[in-house]
Amino acid sequence: MPQSRSERIASVAIYCILTVITLLVLYPLYFVLIASFSAPETVMRGEVWLWPKEWSFVGYERLFANSEIGRGFLNTLLYTAAGTSLNLVMTIAAAYPLSRADFTGRGVFTLIIVFTMFFSGGMIPNYLLIKELGMLDSFWVMIIPTAVSVWNILIMRTFFQSSIPKELQEAAFIDGCSNMRVLLRIVLPLSGPILAVMVLFYAVGHWNSYFNAMIYLSSRDNYPLQLFLREILVQGQMQEMVDISDDSLARSLMDAEAIKYAAVIVTNLPMLMLYPFLQKYFVKGVMIGSIKG
Template sequence: MTTPTNTLRGTLPDLAPRRQSLAQRLADPLFAVVTYGLIAITMLVIVYPLYFIVIASISDPNLVQQGKVVLLPKGITFDGYLTIFGTSTIVRGFLNSVVYTVVGTVISVTMILFGAYALARKDMPGRNLFMILFVITMFFDGGMIARYLVVKELGMLDTMWAVVLPGAVGVWNLIIARTFFEQNLSPELREASQLDGASDFRFFFGIALPLSKPLIVLMAMIHIVANWNAFFDAMIYLSDESKYPLQLILRNVLIQSQASASGMDMASMDSTAAAQKMGELLKYSMIVVSTIPLLIAFPFLQRYFVKGATLGALKS
């Protein structure tokens, strides 16, 4: 039988504050200072280049080259933005990029989800063989000429499909998605749904996809970035300038502005130096214009990105 004295003795150690040595008391504040200091330095290293690009895009290029633009813009001018948005090809390229990004992301995410779920099913005949064939493509490539001939024979040259279809499925993303399904969709869950009369399609659309929101957002973010920044496939497969995406148009504008004083209203400039000055403005302005959409969208999806990447890449 427990006596009141024993009970009191058993509770006193729990109520008493823990004694800390002087070293421990000094270590906690020091650790906090060092940690927050490193975080602040890291944020500064990441954020300042972005901030510098913004202020450089509205500053006098001569002052930027002289190193006089550090924290605040100087010689403020919006000629770079006026030149970009005053050209119809830039606006059309922006709309083309939006279309290519939306269509390409939908196609890629759909194909990866269907393919990964099938490869995650252990009762799928030949799934190991299919996986080997997919992995082989990660190490061996037919090359640019072979891809061009395939796109040409399929009749996709100078069309949107030449931009969004050749790289629609990334094998690494397929592996991540397959691992996610294997770890989060147990065979017992599928068997329970089958006992309730659910078909494979109903299980996939009614149970698997709702449980895969982090994976879907992860795949969508990866392909949004890839499709938005892509220009090489468009440069190879598209010949009609009205179908060029934004990145390809901005690339061509930058090359033209640095090479000569012609194009993009530069014919009225008096010297090559003036054209180079405009080229510097265009360079920074185009970086801002092309990255703003992604910077706006990503903070809202970051938590899904981290969760999806962790669940898809690590084994619990």
């Protein structure tokens, strides 16, 4: 339908505002990218704005020369893959029963689960519990304590209730399907969008996690990549507070600046590459063609 003049003005204003917000959000990431390929001296002098200045790969060279970065990258891949897989299994196992109207006591179980969102034991009791379970400084300490998210359970339960027609499930039960078979053959194949969203949420959470590692891990062989990145950023901030009148110290500070930007790009690149493959599920109609007549 044709728009009035006031509507066209409002549309232009909205697009302008959204464009400005988008640029404000994207520019910091773009700046880190171009700074990682620029000579650190130009970055420190504030000469890098829109394009790299005096192309340099010293940050990436120094970063990949460190064997701990490769080990941390592998550890993070393992933590993310194993953790996300366990998260999906646990979330589906909790969300599907809670979405069934014939599940006796689902309100009570939902209340108990939601209760944990507002009240927890705290850091010290959690640490003592993990210590008693013998999981300190182990692979499992990065997986088991974060095995499920209550918020994601509620999101998936709501999706099952609102997006999976009860008629499909009832027809499957009439044909003799069990609950497990209905879940595997009917519900999950129609839940591609929510599964993709859960994979993205959980994977990003595991990939960016460093706090649990900082508390529960003591061996550097088990450190994730994010913990090494934190060390690089903290050391860079410490070096900025010292006198750089000495040439060697100044050169070290310049290299640390380049390493900092390179580490941020290397650490976030896998998640940035994953998002485009899952984006289509955010807008895809899950129930198109599932019910006829």
